[in-house]
Every structure is written in structure tokens, then in C-alpha cells.
């Protein structure tokens with residue numbers, strides 16, 4: 001045999017001997033096993049009928065058998081008794097919170113694997129995978145059913161079973177991006193017992209490589225630092241290698257630079273990362289980047305006002321989230337709809353303490369239809385901070401909402417929609433605030449005609465107005481009163497009166513009133529009280545509020561060291577209290593000095609985090625929790641306000657803000673823009689009941705989702721925190737939107753636009 005031919009024949013062997021081991025150490029990691037059942041049930045249903053009887057536990061679900069184990073793991077027991085006739089039994093096994101699995105990389109060579117033992121005569125089982133795609137005519141679609149008997153002959157001994165995913169998906173329209181349950185059922189009348197252990201998806205393959213060049217897919221202001229990133233699991237590029245900026249219209253090279261290695265191993269992505277700095281290229285236009293060995297980058301713009309449209313759409317998101325109003329097509333385009341949840345105007349109290357209450361208006365919180373006082377207060381605060389700091393960015397007529405043209409900046413009209421609702425959530429007698437309107441229904445808003453409830457009861461407690469939630473409403477209303485005073489003094493006075501009545505409620509309940517269990521439950525009211533006192537001091541100048549603030553602020557010193565939320569978040573508002581006080585008139589010098597002393601090192605630490613991260617944000621690996629895009633942006637709000645309070649003006653905050661926006665808009669390990677409609681590769685399937693069910697194969701532009709989450713969703717394939725994400729409307733822990741995540745993005749974009 002000729003040597004070359006021998007070499008070619010041996011290539012696969014050489015490849016596996018040389019390249020694969022090196023991949024394992026320096027390269028893409030092996031795809032994680034995705035759990036279905038290991039030692040606990042998550043989502044599951046089981047049932048039987050017509051003469052067959054499947055043993056079930058409460059749920060109903062398959063029993064977990066702790067006595068029949070393998071490798072220290074229990075098993076799921078399928079125990080069928082009865083008479084044969086036309087009987088059936090079935091079970092479906094989902095996972096955490098019934099969220100979707102992203103099986104795409106597993107499909108080529110992966111498998112559903114498990115161990116099994118049992119009676120030989122119960123092997124005639126159908127096993128299938130089911131997806132869930134709201135935008136398809138058939139929302140839930142089964143792949144091909146396989147029969148267990150094709151893969152194993154059952155016996156009393158444990159046997160390992162491997163069912164290739166190809167057997168399920170070949171010639172099927174099944175959508176592996178949104179697999180959400182496994183179904184197992186009898187394929188005939190079979191009786192007996194079997195046990196399934198360690199059910200999981202596996203693959204011999206490694207994690208897929210995302211396209212190497214990462215840019216902000218919207219673009220960069222001409223005078224901003226413009227540093228794109230190039231990254232890959234293996235060292236595919238080199239320090240000093242040329243990169244090119246090309247004009248998208250002509251294809252001409254307009255700038256040449258050199259890649260600079262940032263890190264050999266970035267723990268957020270598992271990749272080598274290089275930077276491509278073209279900051280000194282400032283000519284307006286549309287461009288893309290090229291590097292030899294990589295696909296060309298998505299297009300991006302350089303110029304003035306690159307975020308103008310984006311800012312408007314992100315504001316318009318709130319209009320589209322409005323409850324209690326018909327959205328006319330003139331303003332909502334294809335997303336026009338009738339009044340959602342019309343019975344909010346006669347909401348009932350869960351405790352039945354009183355007759356109905358008008359709780360209409362405000363924004364739906366997120367992909368669900370809840371309306372929450374503390375989450376809303378945070379969104380209001382961010383949006384009003386944006387106006388307070390950068391008023392020239394917000395004009396009347398800017399966002400095509402019904403109030404456009406009324407002489408008031410559209411942003412303030414929009415926020416007023418929420419404030420009016422918040423006022424309705426206040427109890428006139430005590431001044432306290434009920435915390436939420438719940439009652440999510442899985443239908444379009446205008447079809448949601450069931451009674452909605454103000455949640456005010458918890459066991460024997462009735463008419464509960466939690467003090468943490470009440471204090472957050474007080475703070476938001478007090479802050480708003482100072483801003484609306486310029487446009488509508490009467491409304492501003494109403495807001496202030498409500499805020500002061502709310503403060504009286506807080507004073508009447510010094511020991512606090514606990515929350516109602518459920519979303520955004522918050523039993524620590526001190527931070528909200530601090531926030532409220534500062535906002536009321538700013539609004540009134542009354543010494544009483546000043547004294548409260550001065551007596552309490554130092555007990556929040558640990559916020560400057562806290563790693564949680566970087567700055568603030570729902571239920572964690574002490575930092576915003578500092579911000580409110582710092583921006584007030586006639587402040588106590590010692591309190592301002594204290595702020596300045598604490599803020600300096602905190603700010604330096606945040607800048608250091610940004611400089612240390614290849615991706616330029618302040619997120620540490622441990623910050624990739626539910627809604628990670630939020631804290632990255634909250635940090636920017638705190639830095640911008642903190643800089644103003646302390647007179648800091650070195651440009652670092654703007655730089656970090658730009659990098660954070662770059663990250664959100666596609667300069668991230670997934671090369672993915674987390675804002676719908678902005679970027680060639682951007683969010684298309686946010687978790688949202690109304691946009692999933694409206695029959696429109698598109699979602700509004702300007703919706704930012706929560707982003708990578710390494711903690712609560714074990715169904716995502718990547719081993720690296722910044723890649724734990726899937727654009728699936730069935731994956732709410734990574735792909736939901738909220739009013740309090742879009743809000744710091746409004747702020748941060750306004751900051752960048754203001755320059």
C-alpha cells in the first residue's frame with residue numbers, strides 16, 4: 001500500500017489519538033448528561049384505565065423505589081396489574097418545572113440511556129419524546145415511538161439500554177430545541193413490574209462551537225471604544241493575527257488591526273478569547289469583521305444615535321405589557337388586542353374580606369399575567385432614574401403611545417400607567433398596599449375573563465398588606481411625585497399624599513407585616529423602609545424622614561460587600577435608598593461622606609470585575625443566575641448615580657456601560673442578542689403567554705430576556721455558565737422578560753446616548 005493511502009486510511013485513528021485527547025484538555029468539553037430521572041421526581045404524570053392498573057404515588061406519578069437501586073440511585077417503578085382487554089397505562093416524565101430541554105447537539109449521535117430490570121413479559125412498551133412549540137399549528141408533537149422490546153429483553157438483572165435519538169427523530173418534525181417530556185406507555189396488554197434507573201440523555205460529542213467573532217449586532221457610537229471579541233474552544237487564532245473591518249455595502253476593507261489575546265481560558269465560556277480593537281475607526285456606516293479562519297461577523301453600525309430605535313422599542317415594551325386597555329393597531333401594530341383581564345376592575349380579595357376592588361391598569365409583570373407591587377416599584381424607579389438623570393433623552397411623541405402629543409414625555413406617560421395602578425393597590429383606611437394581583441391564565445389577555453384576585457390572605461391572616469411591598473410602593477410614589485410636579489402638580493400631590501399615608505402605615509407597623517407566600521415574597525422590609533425614607537425626604541425635605549434615614553443607613557453597610565445582585569434587585573433595594581438620599585437636597589454631610597467612602601472601593605471593584613471579565617460586564621461566574629442580564633445593568637444604574645453623587649467623572653462608568661450593552665446585544669459567548677428584533681441572531685421565542693398564543697410568528701422588537709442561568713435549569717447542555725441559555729418559549733428560567741429587566745436597559749441606553 002502506498003504510504004499516502006495508508007496515512008489516509010489511518011487518519012480517523014490518528015485523529016482520535018491525537019486530536020480528541022487534546023480536545024478533552026483544551027477544547028470543547030464533552031456534552032453534559034441531561035438528567036431526566038436520577039433520584040427525585042420533578043414534573044411527572046401517570047395513569048391507567050380500561051382494566052389495567054398502573055401503581056401510582058401522589059401526583060399522580062410513578063413511585064420512586066428506594067429499595068431497588070443501582071449505583072446508589074433509586075428507580076422508578078412501573079407496576080402493572082389487572083385483566084387484559086383494551087387497557088391502557090401511560091406516564092409522562094418532564095423535568096424541573098416542566099421546562100424545555102435543548103437537545104439539538106444530542107440529536108446527531110446521542111441517546112436516551114437508562115438501566116432497566118423487570119419481568120420479561122412487560123417489555124412491549126412505547127417510548128417517545130414530545131416537544132412543545134406554541135407557534136406551530138400542532139403545539140405538542142410526538143417524535144417516532146420506539147418499542148422497548150427492540151432494545152432489550154428484560155430480565156431480573158440490571159441492563160443498560162441505549163436508544164439512539166436518531167430512532168426518535170428521523171423523518172419527524174419534532175423540534176429538539178424544545179423537547180419537554182418523555183412518554184412511556186403500553187403498546188399492548190402487558191402485565192408485570194419493571195424498574196428504570198438513571199434515565200438521561202447522553203452524547204459522545206463535545207459542545208458545539210459558536211461562531212467565533214462576537215460583535216454588538218446593533219452597533220457602536222462613533223466615539224465609543226469598539227472592541228469586538230473573537231473566541232473559540234481551541235486556539236484557532238493567534239496574538240497579533242490580522243483582523244479586518246469591511247464596509248457592508250462595498251465589501252472594501254476599511255480598517256485593519258491585530259487580535260490581542262485576552263485569556264487562554266475564560267471560565268464563563270470555556271474558551272480562548274481575543275480582542276479586536278477598532279476604537280479609532282469612527283466613520284459612520286454599516287460594517288462587519290473578518291478574521292482568517294472564522295465566519296464573518298454579523299453586520300453592525302457605527303454612528304450617532306445607533307440606539308435611538310432600540311431605546312424607543314424598549315420603552316414601547318411597557319405599552320405592550322399594559323393591562324386594562326385596548327391596544328389599538330395604530331399604536332400596537334400586529335400586536336393590537338382587546339382589553340386584557342377585564343375583570344381586574346372588579347378584582348376580588350382572596351380572603352373575601354371586602355367587596356370587589358378596582359385593581360385594573362398597570363403592566364403585566366412578565367411572561368405571566370401577574371401584577372406585583374414591589375416588582376413594579378423597581379421598574380418605576382429605574383425608568384424614573386433614567387428620566388431624572390438624562391431628561392433630554394425622553395421626549396413627547398417619542399414612542400407612539402396613545403398619550404403621545406400631550407406635552408408630557410412619553411416615558412412619563414408610560415410610567416404613570418403603572419403609578420395609577422399602584423394607587424389602586426393602596427388601602428384607603430390604613431395606607432398599606434396589597435402586594436399583588438395574581439391569577440395567571442393560559443390564554444390570550446382578552447380571553448382571560450375569569451375573576452382575578454388581590455392576594456391578601458395567608459392561612460389565618462387576612463387583609464394582609466406586607467410592609468416590604470408597601471414600603472417599596474411608598475418609595476416609588478414619593479420619587480414619582482418629585483418628577484411629575486413639573487407636568488401635573490395635582491397628580492404629583494396625589495402621589496405624595498399616598499406615599500405619606502403609606503409611610504404612616506409603616507410607622508403603625510414597626511415590627512413589619514410578612515408577605516404572602518408566592519412570587520417576590522419579601523419579609524425583610526428594612527431596606528424598603530430605608531428607600532422610602534430617602535425618597536420621602538427628597539420629596540418633602542421633612543426632617544422626620546431625614547432622621548429615619550440617618551438612624552438606619554449604616555446598618556446596610558454590608559450592601560457594599562454583597563455579592564448578590566451586584567447592586568440591587570426585587571426585594572433588595574437598600575442601594576437605591578442610598579442613591580435617593582445622595583441625590584436629595586440638604587443632606588447630612590456625614591452621610592454623604594460615608595457614601596463617598598463606601599462607593600469608591602465598590603466602584604473600583606465593579607470596574608475591576610469588568611476589566612477582568614473577557615466580556616466586559618461586571619458579572620462573575622456565580623452571577624449567572626435567573627435573570628442575569630438584570631444585575632449587569634442594575635450595576636450601571638448605581639454607578640451612574642453614584643458618580644453624580646460623588647462627582648466622579650473619569651469615563652469608566654460609560655465604558656463599562658457600553659461593554660455591558662455590547663454583551664446584551666451579541667458580544668457574548670453565545671454570539672446572541674438578548675433583545676428581540678435587534679441583531680441578526682436575536683431572541684425570537686421569549687417565554688410569554690400572550691406572544692406565544694397570539695398566532696403571530698413574530699414577537700415585538702425591544703424585549704430583553706433574563707439570559708444565561710447556571711443554577712436552576714439542569715436541562716441546558718453547556719458546562720459553562722454564560723452559555724446556559726436557550727431561546728425557547730418553554731424555558732422561562734432563561735428566556736422570560738420582565739418589566740424590571742427592561743427598565744435598567746432603558747437607563748443604560750439613555751446614559752450611553754447622553755454620552
Ligand code: 9MR
Pocket residue numbers: 365366367368370519520626627732736737738
Ligand atoms: O426573577 C425571579 C427569580 O429570581 C426566581 O428565582 C423565579 C422563581 O421563583 O421567579 C422569577 O420571577 C418570576 C416571577 O416569579 C413571576 N413573573 C416572572 C418572573 C421572571 O421569571
